Amino acid sequence: GEHHGHHHHHHEHRGLKEILHIIDHTEISDRAKETACRIFRILAEAESAAHGVPMEEVHFHEVGAVDSIVDIVAVAVCLDNLNITRAVVPVLCEGSGFVRCQHGMIPVPVPAVANIAGANGLKLKLTEIQGELVTPTGAAIVAAVKTDDKLPEAFTIVKTGMGAGKRSYERPSILRAMLIRGEESRKDTICKLETNIDDCTGEMLGYVMDRLFEEGARDVHYIPVFMKKNRPAYQLNVICSEEDADRLERVIFAETTTIGIRRLCMERTVLPREVIQVGTPLGQASVKVCRLEGENRYYPEYADAARLSREHKRPFMEVYEMIKAACPKKQDVQPAE
Incomplete structure (x- = not known):
């Protein structure tokens, strides 16, 4: 009984609430925290559906392990660091057959992966490889960060990263991520x-x-x-x-x-475009930046210009020009594709 009680207590500290609490108290940027918490919520939702228990009661066994928290937080920090705002995942290749876990033999894709794919519209492609190619953690990361299914028609590769899995299948167990840039006018x-x-x-x-x-x-x-x-x-x-x-x-x-x-x-x-924040003598304003043949064109957002005009009782035209003047010179801004 003693041992069991202790074990149970140990599990209680790995619910969603505790994990979100841990993430919230790490020294990482707010954007990274937000991404990490989003990934865990997607995971908890899928596990809760797979086990038929409310989200608050989901116990992360394999996942709650510290290494999984580390994996997920590391992904969030890297995405934040590289300033990734768009992620293209055309399809997830999954194996087939069965895998052994603590509940015995379960079919691939495992229930949590199937739930995440279903709830988040992920495209799965089943291959002949026997085994699990997509883990719940992996699927949750994709569900949380994916913004597009389709690659741009033409793009250049800026950098490539590879990660190898531990299991050996007839195909190399490698995940590749590429940092790409689309062509100028999309x-x-x-x-x-x-x-x-x-x-x-x-x-x-x-x-x-x-x-x-x-x-x-x-x-x-x-x-x-x-x-x-x-x-x-x-x-x-x-x-x-x-x-x-x-x-x-x-x-x-x-x-x-x-x-x-x-x-x-x-x-x-x-035109490739993005929205940047610009500090002016009157306060912060959002500006749309469009790139045309290497030149940046700046268009202050109307709502922000109007707000500053009202707050400071200055003519709209004057505020608009003031925001434009505060925009960075062309070499500082590389709009995201």
């Missing part, structure tokens, strides 16, 4: 949704625009049009990414009188 695909509306009030149209922006539309605008029998009406245009199109169409159907929406997928060319 072509990507965007969706345009449009519909003509001739029997909605102005208030309804104003409200639907707010709702569309809340749901992730990149741009929304109305064009006055004249429809049959010369009825004045509006054409609603929404620009969005392909994955958001279905959701935005549901908003349009729910909030307007339309009964049909046209959808058009278009290629567009965008």
Whole structure:
């Protein structure tokens, strides 16, 4: 009994709450803490589903081991250090068959990996290799940091890192990560949704625009049009990414009188861009930086310029120019692709 009691007590200290507490008290940057905690939450969610217990009661056996905390925190620190804001993971190659764990033989992908992949939309590709190629920790890291499925069409490799696993399979057990840079102007695909509306009030149209922006539309605008029998009406245009199109169409159907929406997928060319923070005599402001043939163009964010103008009772134009003047000279900024 003595031994069992001690063992039980030992486990209690490895719940999600304790692990998040440990991470929160490490001397790493806030961004790294945030990433590490996000990874552990995804892991806890998957383990809770696999064991059928609430998240608070998940005990990290294999995972709660100190080395796993170290693995996860190390990944978070490295990503923060390298200032990675976008991570492309096209597919995770997983083995097949069964693996032995403390619950006996379980099928590959193991339940926690299957849950993480399901909950976070990870693409799995099952290979003939017998064994587990994706661990719950690995899957959770991908789920927490992945921003894209597709590599840019053309890119240059800045650096490459390799990590080897301990088990030997018929294929080398190696994970490779590459730091890449896309080409200067990126072509990507965007969706345009449009519909003509001739029997909605102005208030309804104003409200639907707010709702569309809340749901992730990149741009929304109305064009006055004249429809049959010369009825004045509006054409609603929404620009969005392909994955958001279905959701935005549901908003349009729910909030307007339309009964049909046209959808058009278009290629567009965008300049590489990023948002930076700039310190001015009046306070901090966000600025969008676009790169064009080696030159940086700076566009202060309207909301910040307006806020500083109001706070300091200065004309908008003057504040806008002041923010532009405070922007770094071109060689200091290398916008992330």
